[in-house]
Amino acid sequence: MTTSWKDTLQNKMASDLERQIDIFEGQIELRKQGKLDEKVFAETRLRRGVYGQRYDNGQRHDGLQTRTLEFPSGDLVKGPDTHWDAPGMMRIKIPYGGMSVDQMNVMADLAEEYADDILHITTRQDIQLHYVHIDDTPDLMRRLAQVGITTQEACGNSVRNITACHLTGVCHDEKFDVSPYADALTDFLLGHDDIQDFGRKMKIAFSGCEEHACGLVKMHDIGFLARTVEKDGQEVRGFTVFVGGGLGTVPHQAKVLADFVAEDRILPLAQAISRVFARHGEKQNRNRARLKFLVSKLGLEEFRRLVMEELETLPADDRHAGYIDELDDYGEEPVRQGLTLNGEAVDDGFYDWYRTNVYKQRQSGYSTITVKLPLGDLTSWQMRQLADIAEEFVGDYVRTTVEQNIVLRWVSDKDLPEVYKRLNAVGLGSAGANTIVDITTCPGTDTCKLGIASSRGLTGELSKRLEAKRADLPKAVEELKIKVSGCFNSCGQHHVADIGFFGNSRRSGNHKVPHFQVVLGGQWQNNGGSYGLAIGAVPAKVVPDVLDTITRTYVDERLDDENFQAWVERKGKRAIKDMLTPFMTLPTFMEAPQMFTDWGDSRVYSISDIGIGECAGEVVSLFSIEISKAESAHFDALIALDEGDYELADQKAYQAMLLAARALVRTQFLDVGDDPDNIVNEFKTRFYDTQLFYDPFAKGKFGRFLLNRHENPPQQADKDFAHSTIDEAQLFIEATHSAEARVNGVITS
């Protein structure tokens, strides 16, 4: 009888993958025997997509107290402070989102046998499985490898899943299909020597056109935007190459590294950029280690010079242009003839679904349909049913999307009613894809170790309420995009939504209250063309009311065809802030205990060791008064930025950090005065050097925002610089709230 997947699948996968997985299994053994350092093992497993999950440090607040989870593995860890037996997350790389029917079936089995029966689509077109035990990961990888999937470099300091528009190849607006290029670059960089020494991860995306969002090249470390030029009467394919974009805590818009790079030169260019990043990128301070910081630090010109220099010295490699000869063979063959929809009987709801979920391909008679997934989730059973539908109607042309859905490409129009019926039967036929009800969300506090508020809980609630009134939503509202992140790290891509939210918290008395920052006016179009700015934080439980107020006011006030960004700009941040101010008031625990729990969670969000009865929170503290001055200065900075006065915006943002630091210092030393040098000095001595200001995960990062800006004032602040200072000030203020709560509020979590 067969006893292991290793034996069963021997020689049934690519030999290099097989070897890699065997090595990893060996490393698991070594770690168990204490023969492999925990930090080395952690990086090793991350590079194979084996990720940590919330509570894997063995601590969990159960609503009453923080309890230790006594995992049977005892002292054995899979990384610093990460218990061996703690459930973890497995990230499966799906290059440019492309999945075959076989792959779908295997992933369905894996979710059932190793996870919790759920496949979760991420904003990088990956698939994640949660609650996986590390001992199961080698077999899980083998079963994936058998159908040509690797988890290698899905996490860790490496090149992450390379993404691309899910419509590429069928889109009306693209220059050409970018899929084979994304595929070639994925193959080329996977395991490449030049990407093994990064200080942080690198994210790469391809887009087929400039104006739409699908590829989001402007928010990537490297973005390839399809372009053609005429040369000697011939159309030549290539790409505009962007570098240094990224969301994260401080978002950066990518800059154009090269206007046009011919198709056969993009692999060496990516390799040269990787070498420059590995050689010159920050290694010690993780928080400054992304490519965007290197581009900022060196300046685009110098960065470009280094890349060009590197390009010239790259050793010859057949693979650089080897794939070009195969491009002509690349193409998708639909499994059914493209016939028009012509009087076929349709089920109830078909036309509503057709309006929002069906995209007419440029190939006549075919459509791409979006399978809208609530919170990016589907079950193993649903995945199998979807695989069946795909097999029958479209073959292997299935892709995940960065908005956490799945698309079926090449559906014959004539088949649309039948496909709709079949999807509906398995709970995958809901309408409203790509509209306001189709909200993107990161995992947040559900499973992410860094989550501050429940992004999934909030998304579930907003979706439920919006679905209930979807039929009556004005078109202008229906078209809006909402994106939610559980913390400032932006995995939910809240910066590029019309309405974005990211999780944080505030203190009321001796309790913390889950909050969401409201971020308005980000742009999804133009490949994530501009980022929204934070207006203010509101308690999580009032976010649905806040959303109602924003959308209602927008509809009431918009002029003719005015879009949301234009309305936000015209109305001005001051007026929008005024609109939100009534929602920002914090009740006491006694007044509204429900505000002290998060969405979808019955636990008290956080509780102090001091009981509620002894709570001193009803008295407004000196800190609360002082920090509000910092928040006002930050707000003034936003206004100045809006008005194009970048010098003033930068100054105000810096002042906001100073005021926040002063508020904190004055909780210990009332006579600090107003002199910036004194404030910074006292802040540094009392809070930064002592690590009282340290965030559990970001460490001293937020404190350094003030120290750096104080020591290195800009010669001249341009728009990007001012924008960055404002974002940093926002995070500094948040960190001040947290530090004050930690130091003075006796808060336990």
Add this chain to the structure above:
Amino acid sequence: MNAPKRLRVKLFVDNPEAVAVEKIVPVFQRWIQRGAIKNELLIDVADYKHVHHGPGILLIAHEGDYAYQFNDGRVGLSYTLKQHDSATLEEALSTALQRVLFAAQLVHKESQLKGLRIALDTIQVSLLDRLQYPHDGETIEQAQAAITALLASTADEVEVTAVEADSREPISFTVKSAKSLEHLIAPAEVNAG
């Protein structure tokens, strides 16, 4: 037969309309606070109520997951045995049965879930292990015999039938007993919590 890597047992809810699914979350959270299930490390609650025919609300434990779930469109309470040292299918099934039946008792005692009735005479057993339990006639026959033998020795008038399903689905059986199977809970478990 060897114990499968994972095994799920599910009891069915007679009257799911009696309680809104949202009410399960605080109940599971309280079980964690109270340590309501001894000998298991209760970790967290996962909410998948938004997923059609999905795992519903999960109480994640190290040894196995409890779920108020909707698989196959039928509401039920299930236990998925994940980490165990059972050598045989019979041992694994016996452990899982005790745990799900005990959880059903806890549910019946919850004042917040008053009126919710879980039937204790019908159980669905699923073997989540495609390596040792591939979905073929021979394996189904052997597993069916092993499950029947185990239950016949502990309960009267038990009927075990294989659930007809797509061969990609895990092997499943429906166990029907003339009487409640509650007596299968070991005394140690009854005293827990």
